[in-house]
Amino acid sequence: MTYSLQPTPLAKALAKTSSSALITLGAVLALAGPALAEQDDSSERANSSDAALERVVVTAQRREETAQDVGVAISVLGGEKLADKGITQVNQLQNATPSLEIEPAFGGGQPQFRIRGVGFQDYASNNSPTVGIYLDEVAQPFPIGTQGLLFDLERVEVLRGPQGTLYGRNSTAGAVNFLVERPTSFFETGFNTRYGSYNAWDGEGYVSGPLTDNLRARLAVASSQGGGWQKHRDTGQSLGDRDRNAIRGQLEWDASERTHFRLLVSAYEDRSEANGLYLFNDFASQQHGLIPADRHRNRTGWSVRPEFARLVGEPGLKKPGRDNSGNTVTLHGSFDLGNSTLSSITSANRIKRRELNDWDASSAHESDVFFRSDAKVFSQELRLASNSDGPLDWLGGLYYSREKLDEKFFSDFNDLGWGFPGTRTTYTQDADTVGVFGQLGYQLNPRLKLIAGLRYEDESRELNDLVTANLGTGQPFAEPLDRKTSLDEFSGKLGLEFQAAPDTLLYASVSRGVKSGGFTAYNGSDPRRADPFKFESLIAYEVGFKSDLSRTLRLNGSAFFYDYQDQQVLDAYLGPTGVIGKITNAPKSEIYGLELELEWLPLSGLSITQALGYKEGKYRKFTALDVAATQASGYEIYRDLSGEDLNFPNLSYQGSVAYRWRAGGLNLTAEADYSYRDAYNSWLGKAYDLDGYWLANARLEFAPQGSPWAVAVWGRNIFNEKYDLTRNFFVNAQVALAGEPATYGLQVKYSY
Numbered sequence: 001m002t003y004s005l006q007p008t009p010l011a012k013a014l015a016k017t018s019s020s021a022l023i024t025l026g027a028v029l030a031l032a033g034p035a036l037a038e039q040d041d042s043s044e045r046a047n048s049s050d051a052a053l054e055r056v057v058v059t060a061q062r063r064e065e066t067a068q069d070v071g072v073a074i075s076v077l078g079g080e081k082l083a084d085k086g087i088t089q090v091n092q093l094q095n096a097t098p099s100l101e102i103e104p105a106f107g108g109g110q111p112q113f114r115i116r117g118v119g120f121q122d123y124a125s126n127n128s129p130t131v132g133i134y135l136d137e138v139a140q141p142f143p144i145g146t147q148g149l150l151f152d153l154e155r156v157e158v159l160r161g162p163q164g165t166l167y168g169r170n171s172t173a174g175a176v177n178f179l180v181e182r183p184t185s186f187f188e189t190g191f192n193t194r195y196g197s198y199n200a201w202d203g204e205g206y207v208s209g210p211l212t213d214n215l216r217a218r219l220a221v222a223s224s225q226g227g228g229w230q231k232h233r234d235t236g237q238s239l240g241d242r243d244r245n246a247i248r249g250q251l252e253w254d255a256s257e258r259t260h261f262r263l264l265v266s267a268y269e270d271r272s273e274a275n276g277l278y279l280f281n282d283f284a285s286q287q288h289g290l291i292p293a294d295r296h297r298n299r300t301g302w303s304v305r306p307e308f309a310r311l312v313g314e315p316g317l318k319k320p321g322r323d324n325s326g327n328t329v330t331l332h333g334s335f336d337l338g339n340s341t342l343s344s345i346t347s348a349n350r351i352k353r354r355e356l357n358d359w360d361a362s363s364a365h366e367s368d369v370f371f372r373s374d375a376k377v378f379s380q381e382l383r384l385a386s387n388s389d390g391p392l393d394w395l396g397g398l399y400y401s402r403e404k405l406d407e408k409f410f411s412d413f414n415d416l417g418w419g420f421p422g423t424r425t426t427y428t429q430d431a432d433t434v435g436v437f438g439q440l441g442y443q444l445n446p447r448l449k450l451i452a453g454l455r456y457e458d459e460s461r462e463l464n465d466l467v468t469a470n471l472g473t474g475q476p477f478a479e480p481l482d483r484k485t486s487l488d489e490f491s492g493k494l495g496l497e498f499q500a501a502p503d504t505l506l507y508a509s510v511s512r513g514v515k516s517g518g519f520t521a522y523n524g525s526d527p528r529r530a531d532p533f534k535f536e537s538l539i540a541y542e543v544g545f546k547s548d549l550s551r552t553l554r555l556n557g558s559a560f561f562y563d564y565q566d567q568q569v570l571d572a573y574l575g576p577t578g579v580i581g582k583i584t585n586a587p588k589s590e591i592y593g594l595e596l597e598l599e600w601l602p603l604s605g606l607s608i609t610q611a612l613g614y615k616e617g618k619y620r621k622f623t624a625l626d627v628a629a630t631q632a633s634g635y636e637i638y639r640d641l642s643g644e645d646l647n648f649p650n651l652s653y654q655g656s657v658a659y660r661w662r663a664g665g666l667n668l669t670a671e672a673d674y675s676y677r678d679a680y681n682s683w684l685g686k687a688y689d690l691d692g693y694w695l696a697n698a699r700l701e702f703a704p705q706g707s708p709w710a711v712a713v714w715g716r717n718i719f720n721e722k723y724d725l726t727r728n729f730f731v732n733a734q735v736a737l738a739g740e741p742a743t744y745g746l747q748v749k750y751s752y
């Protein structure tokens with residue numbers, strides 16, 4: 001008998017990514033090599049004992065703590081570092097955080113979030129995500145509302161695992177918290193601007209300071225322009241230029257020693273051109289014949305039928321793109337009651353979506369779509385938290401939100417020969433949520449702490465007047481539909497934290513998260529498309545450690561197992577016009593995995609970070625439509641997916657290396673970061689699978705000593721990796737959204 005030892009998928013992926021990381025690390029050290037060799041005694045050279053890792057303060061558990069003292073899996077990204085890396089949109093965080101993926105649905109403005117494989121796929125605007133997105137502690141229940149510019153941030157906290165006992169909204173996957181810079185008690189101002197390939201320009205600036213002894217203000221603005229790197233395959237016309245602008249103003253008032261208020265007003269607009277799709281297979285168009293597959297990912301195609309533009313109310317449309325906007329008003333109040341603090345967060349948010357996409361990526365009019373959506377959200381959160389230093393700390397809260405959505409979804413099917421030019425799907429949706437939540441921690445002894453939390457949530461959702469009509473005549477294909485769904489559930493957390501050593505924390509927890517059900521609001525005439533899918537629940541078992549092995553070496557890790565009930569997944573059914581997507585529930589599934597994060601300062605000026613996330617998942621009970629077989633046969637064919645893998649990338653890997661030194665009156669910084677995203681098997685079939693890809697970025701900064709100025713040269717995707725972010729089809733064309741190619745540019749910063 002002969003045995004053959006085969007490498008595991010994890011080992012193969014690690015081998016591939018490790019080799020790429022070594023190449024990038026070598027490039028950075030080569031860039032900084034002369035400085036390492038030429039430093040003399042007059043430079044401020046120090047040995048590794050002079051360096052120490054930063055103790056980052058977070059508010060992930062609604063109180064100020066260092067990240068190393070929090071018994072949850074959390075990654076923290078500083079706002080200045082994000083700006084230096086050119087991360088201006090939430091979607092770009094997936095290459096900076098382990099186990100986080102953000103897919104743009106069909107390349108449009110609707111993001112699809114996943115943390116540890118827990119995610120939700122939907123191109124309509126009406127359903128809530130599995131990942132809680134918070135801007136300055138205010139939940140963003142509509143994913144489309146997360147697509148504004150990221151700017152003037154203090155930090156971003158990414159929490160992995162179910163959240164709900166400390167937060168206004170419940171989530172099964174985790175939370176991403178964006179914390180903005182606050183008004184300062186002294187005057188300061190600054191800006192950060194970048195110019196790069198394809199005439200791309202990004203800039204942000206701020207001014208902050210006191211107005212009176214007890215009143216402070218801050219104003220920040222940001223803009224992102226240009227950058228269109230795609231070309232029309234027939235005309236050579238460019239596509240993809242950004243046109244995003246945002247503004248945020250804050251007033252912070254100390255009404256008394258114990259009473260504080262902060263008013264935040266923000267607005268954004270996004271009039272960018274769309275990210276074009278390319279044809280990865282030949283497209284047999286009904287009216288235009290065979291359109292060959294694109295040989296280059298920077299090629300795309302589109303054509304806006306004037307009659308369609310007029311019918312959607314945008315007669316001036318010439319290119320796929322968007323005219324989205326949003327504004328938010330938030331009032332924070334803090335009242336010190338002695339042994340406790342009462343916090344109030346009142347927020348009103350409005351989102352407008354006007355977005356045209358060409359989902360057949362060609363001059364054909366077989367699947368051009370337009371979204372015309374208006375959403376309003378009002379929320380109120382009250383929290384009472386203990387202030388004492390005793391063995392018991394606690395927090396309790398109430399949360400209420402009211403959501404209203406009015407959406408119209410237009411599809412141009414004119415060239416399909418169906419006897420009508422297209423469809424108009426309209427509906428409204430209302431949602432009311434009430435949550436009661438709380439968590440306490442009790443120090444059982446100097447080294448062992450118990451954490452217990454509980455949440456009750458009551459939510460009702462109503463879908464009203466869902467109807468699909470003939471775009472030309474306005475005649476409905478079926479009667480309007482009304483549907484309701486509700487959530488009335490408890491969730492919670494039970495955990496232990498053990499201080500094994502002064503700089504080593506061990507933790508274990510069991511938690512339950514729930515996510516509300518909803519509706520598939522796509523076009524169609526079959527009433528079953530609107531039947532609600534149920535809420536999902538997840539029981540998470542997690543163990544982890546946080547350790548500062550020395551003043552210069554930090555290693556954190558976690559392992560988890562998720563018992564998933566009624567997971568919300570995208571399935572399909574065969575309708576009158578073909579296969580139509582529909583969100584349904586997989587009765588039972590599971591996910592398990594681990595994460596490791598390392599920070600190391602091997603010598604003065606040199607810092608290295610590494611982060612690894614690995615996960616696997618399987619359906620334990622689920623029967624789904626076989627899309628390929630159904631399309632081939634013309635009737636519904638199902639297959640049992642029990643035991644099959646869940647569809648998400650298994651491995652994510654990030655790293656960075658930076659070296660800082662002084663020479664010739666300059667402070668210099670050479671840095672690079674790199675990331676790997678594993679292959680992604682699509683539920684649609686092998687043709688839609690995504691290959692794994694590797695990205696690397698580099699940056700070299702020059703800052704005169706004692707000067708408020710700094711200049712840097714940078715490159716993103718410096719090895720010009722060719723990769724896809726998503727693959728899909730809507731009617732006939734098989735399309736993909738390509739990732740951005742190599743770009744280079746210049747950065748200028750000023751801070752006073």
